Amino acid sequence: xxxxxxITTSTTTFSASxxxxxxxxxxxxxxxxxxxxxxxxxxxxxxxxxxxxFDRLFGDFARKYRFHDMYSGGFYPYQTLEEKWAFWSRNVxxxxxxxxxxxxxxxxxxxxSGRDYFVLTTNVDHQFQRxxxxxxxxxxxxxxYGLFQCSEPCHLQTYDNYDVVKAMVEQQRDxxxxxxxxxxxxxxxxxxxxxxxxxxxxxxDEGWDRACDRYVEWRNAHTDCxxxxxxxxxxxxxxxIIKYPFWQLTAQNPLGFYVQVNYGEVIxxxxxxxxxLLIDGDAAAVLAAVRALL
Numbered sequence: 300x301x302x303x304x305x306i307t308t309s310t311t312t313f314s315a316s317x318x319x320x321x322x323x324x325x326x327x328x329x330x331x332x333x334x335x336x337x338x339x340x341x342x343x344x345x346x347x348x349x350x351x352x353f354d355r356l357f358g359d360f361a362r363k364y365r366f367h368d369m370y371s372g373g374f375y376p377y378q379t380l381e382e383k384w385a386f387w388s389r390n391v392x393x394x395x396x397x398x399x400x401x402x403x404x405x406x407x408x409x410x411x412s413g414r415d416y417f418v419l420t421t422n423v424d425h426q427f428q429r430x431x432x433x434x435x436x437x438x439x440x441x442x443x444y445g446l447f448q449c450s451e452p453c454h455l456q457t458y459d460n461y462d463v464v465k466a467m468v469e470q471q472r473d474x475x476x477x478x479x480x481x482x483x484x485x486x487x488x489x490x491x492x493x494x495x496x497x498x499x500x501x502x503x504d505e506g507w508d509r510a511c512d513r514y515v516e517w518r519n520a521h522t523d524c525x526x527x528x529x530x531x532x533x534x535x536x537x538x539x540i541i542k543y544p545f546w547q548l549t550a551q552n553p554l555g556f557y558v559q560v561n562y563g564e565v566i567x568x569x570x571x572x573x574x575x576l577l578i579d580g581d582a583a584a585v586l587a588a589v590r591a592l593l
Contacts, residue, residue, distance in 0.1 A: 304570075306572050308565070308579070313584075316578045320576060329415040329525070331417055331419070333529065333545055334420040334541075335420070337532020339422055342402065345398070357369065357372065373390065381478060384476045388467035394424050395424055396461065396464070403586050404429075404432075408432055417517045435513060446460060447482055448492055448501075449489055450484070450489050451489050452500055453489065455503065456502070532560065534564065546567065546571060549571045556575075
């Protein structure tokens with residue numbers, strides 16, 4: 300599309316935008332939340348994948364392997380499974396288990412509590428469930444740090460990993476886990492992998508399928524009522540999961556209203572400009588302010 304087909308700036312002040320968002324939510328029949336990595340980033344430095352927190356938790360990895368953030372560490376070509384699982388167990392432990400619940404998630408929960416809502420998210424850190432969101436109203440499309448799967452995969456099943464991850468974190472030495480702790484598939488014996496969507500080996504198990512069915516059912520039941528499509532912290536990496544569908548749903552639903560909250564980058568098609576609110580700002584500040592108004 301040409302630049303004339305996009306709106307890329309907010310036309311209101313932060314205060315006015317927050318009041319408009321609160322008003323729209325208060326008047327809505329339902330709230331459809333689409334959440335990306337930016338929502339967890341907005342939780343603050345205790346959730347950062349780089350910087351001081353990375354140096355404190357992974358400084359030994361950085362010195363040996365020369366990567367400087369947790370995301371890069373997940374793609375590093377470790378020479379042994381003992382090294383790979385030393386990194387991944389620590390990564391999962393501090394980003395899934397031994398971490399606080401982010402305040403933006405708690406604020407969002409307070410905003411949607413008592414309302415008809417559903418959450419579609421690409422996040423894998425389990426913050427929504429840890430904050431107390433109804434798991435029947437959540438669809439994690441890209442996996443969960445708390446699950447293992449067969450790397451083959453020889454079957455479509457996932458496995459809770461808390462106990463194994465905890466043991467690997469406690470017993471790793473010199474950036475290696477004991478060989479006997481390396482997880483293997485209980486059926487074929489191949490090494491296990493994280494249940495994260497990186498390629499076509501990603502396992503969509505029964506739980507994933509049920510969540511997908513609930514998502515489709517909820518979405519289809521709310522095509523002609525007042526829905527606020529609330530997009531939070533969604534960038535351009537995977538726009539086909541949340542961003543594009545939210546634009547399409549807004550265009551198709553004359554009663555729908557689209558809200559995008561993203562720090563440093565906001566964009567929407569002019570086709571829905573009259574039913575769009577763009578907020579270029581920190582999701583934590585926006586949600587805290589809206590919570591105070593409702």
